[in-house]
Amino acid sequence: MKIIIVGLGLIGGSIAKALKQNTPHQVLGMDTDEGSLLDACSCGAIDGKAGIEDLKNADMVYLCVYPGAALDFTREHGPDLREGCVLTDTCGIKSAVCAGMEELRNTGRYVFVAGHPMAGKERSGFAASDPSIFVGASYLLVPGDAPGWAVELVEEMALCMGFGRTVRTDPKHHDQMIAFTSQVPHALACAYVLSPRCPEHKGFSAGSYRDVSRVANINDELWSRLFLDNKDALTEELEELMGNLKAIRDAVSKGDERELRKLLKRAGDIKRRVG
């Protein structure tokens, strides 16, 4: 197959390297930054730079850019893709991306399968790319009404890249789950370190401070966009968290040991059951 990676940042660069390492396919890259393209060529992460002729006969295209740029690229180049070319994205939110792609679907003959590789790290850009971040992680798929063979192709490539499993879901459920598993931990790590006690923590802190505050070392530009692109689900999930915190705070401030133990026991039971 001829596979084109659009955007050679942390995720696109890691996908290119994983595909070159683990499959016999031809991997080409596109990026607005010539430096990333050169770096990717010279380290063998890609076989070369993709031109417009390559788009016309590509078998798969991975969109590894921010949501708005993924839609812009599809608007501009969707009509260039051949019939049956599998177009897939890697965006961390899905409702907005899938709705935008649905609007564009009659402008091209490609097949779109929405995807979200659940992997990352605190640095970005091609220099940080590393296919080991995929090992054992989940690759989420939001296939909508895409044909089975196309969804299976994206799944097969994910397993080739080292992902531990693929999970199929719909845009709304995806965005709700991501709000809970990823966005809320980032929001609460930030809220936590904003306490006036934080700068004095050294000497008074151990593992629980370290774990809760870890992701407060945040890329504010990227995460502001991700939060706002998932506004409704994130707002709902933050309200859920604030409600549960308020219940604990109320039990503490009232000195209600029975209620407090009930809340902590329920939480402990859930954690021991679901991991």
Added chain:
Amino acid sequence: MKIIIVGLGLIGGSIAKALKQNTPHQVLGMDTDEGSLLDACSCGAIDGKAGIEDLKNADMVYLCVYPGAALDFTREHGPDLREGCVLTDTCGIKSAVCAGMEELRNTGRYVFVAGHPMAGKERSGFAASDPSIFVGASYLLVPGDAPGWAVELVEEMALCMGFGRTVRTDPKHHDQMIAFTSQVPHALACAYVLSPRCPEHKGFSAGSYRDVSRVANINDELWSRLFLDNKDALTEELEELMGNLKAIRDAVSKGDERELRKLLKRAGDIKRRVG
């Protein structure tokens, strides 16, 4: 020296083992549970069981029991201790313990130095005791007006046990800092896993879910007591957290990207600065 450990649970058992391994002192134990005493004797964690005559000529006594039991023991046995015996506790909250000890001070001739070894794990009891949990951790001291030589003795023993540093503070500051560094992470881990999305997390979660939810695997009896014994400081700190979460929630729900970036940037800057 003759050192007596009162309460051979996770902390008392670990202190006994650390002192036996790293110092030449005689270490004796007291516990209401005969099984723990036998286990501690047979594995060499203590040199034997302490009787009332041992209390009378002990050089140091470590109270490794819940706050109420530490005060009860002092009320009953404080008058038995010799002049200059150093009595120290290991309770995780200090305002209530120090106030209670202050009331009892004229009933005995011992010297009290409040302490808090910042170490633990998710299991309890002598069977879980392990001096390696102390390695590199902080040993907090709340000396009040205890004489310098007594405070230095407790510090010296802490370093012998493997602690990385000792930190002196006062009861109020201790309890505020512990509310922030330890109690709030436990409360928010519990609040977090109470979300209806939690039981579905598998396949959708990665490192940030794992880290934030870790301490939700909680001993509800112990932590309810610790929370309520530090009610005022914990309530204040939970309100700080809820206020910061509300600011983030408001910026998200209003779609205010400028305000959201400002909050996340401030948090990221703090985390990068203070670690």
